[in-house]
Amino acid sequence: MKKHNFSAGPSILPPEVLLKSSEAILNFNNDNLSILEISHRSKSFVDVMERARSLALELLGLEGKGYKALFLQGGASTQFLMVALNLLEKRAGYLNTGSWSNKAIKEAKIFDDVYEVGSSENANYNYIPKGYDIPADYDYFHCTSNNTIFGTQMKDFPKCSIPMVCDMSSDIFSRQLDFTQFDLIYAGAQKNLGPAGTTLVIIKEDILGKVSRHIPSMMDYKVHLSKSSMFNTPPVFAVYTSMLTLEWLKNLGGIPAIEKVNDLKARLIYSEIDLNPLFKGFASKEDRSNMNATFNLVNDDLKETFDTMLKEAGVDSLNGHRSVGGYRASMYNALPLESVQVLVEVMSELETKA
Numbered sequence: 067m068k069k070h071n072f073s074a075g076p077s078i079l080p081p082e083v084l085l086k087s088s089e090a091i092l093n094f095n096n097d098n099l100s101i102l103e104i105s106h107r108s109k110s111f112v113d114v115m116e117r118a119r120s121l122a123l124e125l126l127g128l129e130g131k132g133y134k135a136l137f138l139q140g141g142a143s144t145q146f147l148m149v150a151l152n153l154l155e156k157r158a159g160y161l162n163t164g165s166w167s168n169k170a171i172k173e174a175k176i177f178d179d180v181y182e183v184g185s186s187e188n189a190n191y192n193y194i195p196k197g198y199d200i201p202a203d204y205d206y207f208h209c210t211s212n213n214t215i216f217g218t219q220m221k222d223f224p225k226c227s228i229p230m231v232c233d234m235s236s237d238i239f240s241r242q243l244d245f246t247q248f249d250l251i252y253a254g255a256q257k258n259l260g261p262a263g264t265t266l267v268i269i270k271e272d273i274l275g276k277v278s279r280h281i282p283s284m285m286d287y288k289v290h291l292s293k294s295s296m297f298n299t300p301p302v303f304a305v306y307t308s309m310l311t312l313e314w315l316k317n318l319g320g321i322p323a324i325e326k327v328n329d330l331k332a333r334l335i336y337s338e339i340d341l342n343p344l345f346k347g348f349a350s351k352e353d354r355s356n357m358n359a360t361f362n363l364v365n366d367d368l369k370e371t372f373d374t375m376l377k378e379a380g381v382d383s384l385n386g387h388r389s390v391g392g393y394r395a396s397m398y399n400a401l402p403l404e405s406v407q408v409l410v411e412v413m414s415e416l417e418t419k420a
């Protein structure tokens with residue numbers, strides 16, 4: 067039986083997606099060729115790329131609103147750099163909510179001045195700063211919607227008169243938001259969309275072309291847009307699998323449908339964390355992430371027993387990130403409610419044993 071996969075990333079994919087993508091490795095589109103051995107310029111693959119790009123916009127409600135989608139390489143980490151190269155002329159504002167924000171800030175600082183409009187570093191990032199100001203003369207504002215490592219999630223986004231850029235690597239397609247408030251969204255596929263190897267970038271085209279520097283071709287959003295995300299050989303298998311996941315989500319009823327399940331999963335785990343005296347949540351309650359629930363054992367002596375029970379129940383990859391310790395349950399779209407039920411049963415069973 068398959069394990070209950072709580073991995074933070076790369077992470078769980080829907081069984082239908084795994085089946086279809088494995089079939090395509092042997093025989094794609096009944097062409098009697100593998101998807102791994104055909105040209106990315108073949109009609110079969112161009113159709114995949116176009117379908118993936120349009121499904122992404124459709125599911126986010128961004129079709130016909132001046133946005134374009136790209137499937138690029140280099141991970142979200144390359145976006146830390148590309149965002150600054152393409153948008154940073156004088157100064158940018160960053161909200162520092164954890165390790166990934168910090169890495170984004172570090173890359174932007176290579177080019178110019180970066181101002182931290184708010185930070186929760188003083189509390190090891192267990193909350194989301196609020197009530198900060200974003201100066202109207204900055205080039206853009208950057209935030210991280212979900213902090214995968216610390217288990218916090220932005221519930222509200224600031225009213226922003228400058229372009230808003232958001233790293234949504236670990237919660238894209240998980241909840242309803244007014245996505246038109248963002249001008250650039252990026253997300254590494256391997257958390258909530260597909261396998262590692264591609265990064266979805268959604269850009270409102272009118273924010274581009276405003277910096278004076280010469281941008282290297284591979285780093286230039288305009289170059290990728292002008293070539294319909296085919297400037298160089300795209301990661302065909304990662305794009306195909308992402309397309310299958312987007313189709314899976316659409317057939318399920320899109321973001322409104324998956325959000326309901328995600329809310330149920332989160333309520334289940336957090337109520338156990340709060341009611342079971344053996345556990346303590348890490349993130350402050352109002353900022354808790356629906357994707358990554360971080361928690362610790364109050365008494366570390368129980369760790370061995372708990373870990374053994376988890377293993378016996380088939381619960382996998384529940385270890386917290388080394389900077390937080392304890393446990394982290396990553397509950398991305400493809401994780402069934404049943405897996406969270408199994409985890410919660412193990413937690414409450416520990417209470418009866420202890």
Ligand SMILES: *Cc1c(COP(=O)(O)O)cnc(C)c1O
Pocket residue numbers: 075140141142143144166210212213214233234235236254255257
């Ligand atoms: C995983 C993650 C990243 C890094 O993604 P890579 O694709 O490994 O570069 C960046 N931001 C967030 C929020 C993440 O969860």
